[in-house]
Every structure is written in C-alpha cells, then in structure tokens.
Amino acid sequence: MKRLVLLGGGHAHVKVLADLAARPLSGWEVHLVSPYRRQIYSGMLPGWIAGHYPISSCAIALDAFTARAGVTFHETSGFELDPMRNELHCTDGSMLDFDLLSIDTGPLTAVEALPGCAQHALPIRPIEVFIAQWPGLRQRIGDHRGVFDLVILGAGAAGAELAFAIQHQAATHAGSQLRVTLVGAEALPMPGLPLALRRRAMALLQERGMPWQGPRRATRIGASMIEFESGPSLPYNACLVVTGAAAPLWAAASGLATDERGFIRVGPTLQSVSHPHILAAGDVAAHHQARPKSGVYAVKAGPILANNLRALCMGNAPGNWTPQQRALYLISTGDQHALAAWGSWSWRGHWVWRWKDRIDRGFMRKLGTSA
Numbered sequence: 001m002k003r004l005v006l007l008g009g010g011h012a013h014v015k016v017l018a019d020l021a022a023r024p025l026s027g028w029e030v031h032l033v034s035p036y037r038r039q040i041y042s043g044m045l046p047g048w049i050a051g052h053y054p055i056s057s058c059a060i061a062l063d064a065f066t067a068r069a070g071v072t073f074h075e076t077s078g079f080e081l082d083p084m085r086n087e088l089h090c091t092d093g094s095m096l097d098f099d100l101l102s103i104d105t106g107p108l109t110a111v112e113a114l115p116g117c118a119q120h121a122l123p124i125r126p127i128e129v130f131i132a133q134w135p136g137l138r139q140r141i142g143d144h145r146g147v148f149d150l151v152i153l154g155a156g157a158a159g160a161e162l163a164f165a166i167q168h169q170a171a172t173h174a175g176s177q178l179r180v181t182l183v184g185a186e187a188l189p190m191p192g193l194p195l196a197l198r199r200r201a202m203a204l205l206q207e208r209g210m211p212w213q214g215p216r217r218a219t220r221i222g223a224s225m226i227e228f229e230s231g232p233s234l235p236y237n238a239c240l241v242v243t244g245a246a247a248p249l250w251a252a253a254s255g256l257a258t259d260e261r262g263f264i265r266v267g268p269t270l271q272s273v274s275h276p277h278i279l280a281a282g283d284v285a286a287h288h289q290a291r292p293k294s295g296v297y298a299v300k301a302g303p304i305l306a307n308n309l310r311a312l313c314m315g316n317a318p319g320n321w322t323p324q325q326r327a328l329y330l331i332s333t334g335d336q337h338a339l340a341a342w343g344s345w346s347w348r349g350h351w352v353w354r355w356k357d358r359i360d361r362g363f364m365r366k367l368g369t370s371a
C-alpha cells in the first residue's frame, strides 16, 4: 500500500483531515505527524487570554480527528527530510517513508535575528509553549509589587491583538498593576492595514494607558532591558515577542527549493517547484503568487490541498489555485470590541466582535472536533 504523510496539523491539514473523514482514500495509508495532540486556532487565542473562551473552545483535537478520518497519528515532530529517498526523520527517533508528503507546519517566531531573545523573552510560537507559560506569567504579574512592565515586541495584527487582550485581562482583575507597552517598527501599529484602522488602534492604546514605542527596531534583549538601533533602552519585567514569521531551518537544509527567507517554494498546484511529490501549504509555503502569512490563506488552501492530494493519489492531474487578492482582517481589542479591514475599508465596534465571534465559533463548530 502506498503512503501519504501529512507533516504538521496546521489549518490546511485540518481541512484535509475533514475531507478524508468524509471521503476515505482507497489504496493509500495516511499518517499525520504533529508534536501536539491538538491544534490551536490562533484566531481565538487572544479571546482565551482576554477571558472570553476556555482553551478547549480554541483547540481542534487532532487525535480524535485522525481517528475519525482513518489516519494514523504520530505525536512527534519532523526535523529532517530527505526528499530524494522519501524519508522523514522525527524527533522521537522514528523514520517514516512516504510516496507523497504534504507539509503544513506553520512558521516560527523570528527570534534568531535578535540576540538574547531565546534566553530572556517569551516568543508567541510555538503557541503551545506560550500557552503553557502564560499562567506562570500571570502569576508573576499578580505577585509583583508595583507596576509590572510587559513589553510586546512586534505590532502586527497578532501583536496588537495580544496587547489588547492582556491589558483587558489585567484590567478586569483587581489589584493588578500591569503596564503593557507595544513596540513596532513603524510609526503606527499594524503595518499594511488601512490608515484609519491603524490610527484607531493608536487611539485605543492611548485611551487604555498602553504606551506605544514606534518606529523602533530592537537589536538585543538583555535580562531586563531591550536595546534599539537608536534611542534609549526600554526596561521590562517580561517581554513577549510577536515579530512575524520565520521559516523552519530543516526545509532549506533538506534541499527543497525555498525562497530567500527559507519558505518552501510551491507552484499553483501547491507542489514543491523542485520536488513535485512534496506539497506545502499555509505559512511554511511560499506560493508563486505571494500573499501575506495569515491563517485566512492557510484555511483557504485547505480544500485545494485536499483535492490535489486526492488527485495525485489517484494518478490524476492536480488543479491550480489562485489565492484571493484580499483577506478579511478581524482584530479583537480585548473588551468584546474589534476592528475589521477589507482592502482599504475598515470598521470597528462591538458588532465587529460579535461578527468575528460568530465566524470563529462557526469554523470550530463545522469541524466538530474541539479538544
């Protein structure tokens, strides 16, 4: 029997599992490799921090899902790939060979370029590590005498959302003296989004007493101080790093064609441009029509990936995918209020949060596999 291996339980692979559960694939055994038994839906993570959802509402049970789809689950990580011998080596010492491989392992937080980050800061990824460390950080904040300075490095949509969520969580707990400072590389938070929305985010930071530092580029994180290209250092009690997506090193090391940042280059069928029996989707892939790294595109790639894997298994030609030009951004601001952007349009309000909440819960309900 031939073997399809799914590496990583990311958003696109979740859609592949749903497809396999609905339509079993004959003549092929399918395996999923994931270091965790669940996949966190990042769109709801700030809502968990803010106290709106239990973590179980934000988690997809990969083990239950694979069982339903007739897929063998391996609780481990791939760390070395040989695309010529079709071998995937995993951190638990196992080796899986494959006829067809699909990769959806997501990004890493870009920490390598920032000395001291690994020693002193808490990166948002792996998200499970952040989730495990968050209660301890909350405890530290609660136990601290005087003002506790939490610095969030990285003011993209995710960094801003986390800042608002953490500030809201602290503001609703009496006695906490938390000051959340958001640091970004541009003059306003959330580069790439409409100016009106960015100004609104800035106004919200001010309204909530959350200091903004930008444009500033950090060059080093010390034990209690962040240094920048210019200007004074910033003291901190804890530093959360949300500085965007970096590629895993094993992808380029394997010999797969990658872009200049190390993301796997794929063509319109999501097949690697160098090794067509390997496909990639989500943030780990560099699609030939470049789009921002975002969960929306990872989710949208899922059905195409499922169809193309099925076609290749059946000996049929895979189809082409043109990612949509624009994605809807819904950014929660902690207090069941949210900002929205679509192209150059933007909106805000409590109704936007209810809209986001409906979309997020609907996504999880359709999968029917909360952990």
Ligand SMILES: Cc1cc2nc3c(=O)[nH]c(=O)nc-3n(C[C@H](O)[C@H](O)[C@H](O)COP(=O)(O)OP(=O)(O)OC[C@H]3O[C@@H](n4cnc5c(N)ncnc54)[C@H](O)[C@@H]3O)c2cc1C
Pocket: 007, 008, 009, 010, 011, 012, 013, 033, 034, 035, 036, 038, 039, 040, 042, 043, 044, 045, 046, 076, 077, 078, 079, 104, 105, 106, 107, 124, 126, 158, 161, 162, 281, 282, 283, 284, 293, 294, 295, 296, 297, 298, 330
């Ligand atoms: C706080 C936060 C909020 C966000 N909110 C939004 C939002 O509202 N909308 C939006 O569009 N985007 C959002 N994003 C961005 C979004 O999270 C990513 O773009 C999205 O997760 C990418 O999906 P993916 O499938 O590529 O990878 P992931 O969702 O990262 O999934 C990858 C999976 O692969 C596993 N994995 C990693 N390495 C290995 C390995 N070596 N072997 C096996 N498995 C591995 C991981 O454990 C994980 O389960 C947010 C990000 C953050 C941090």
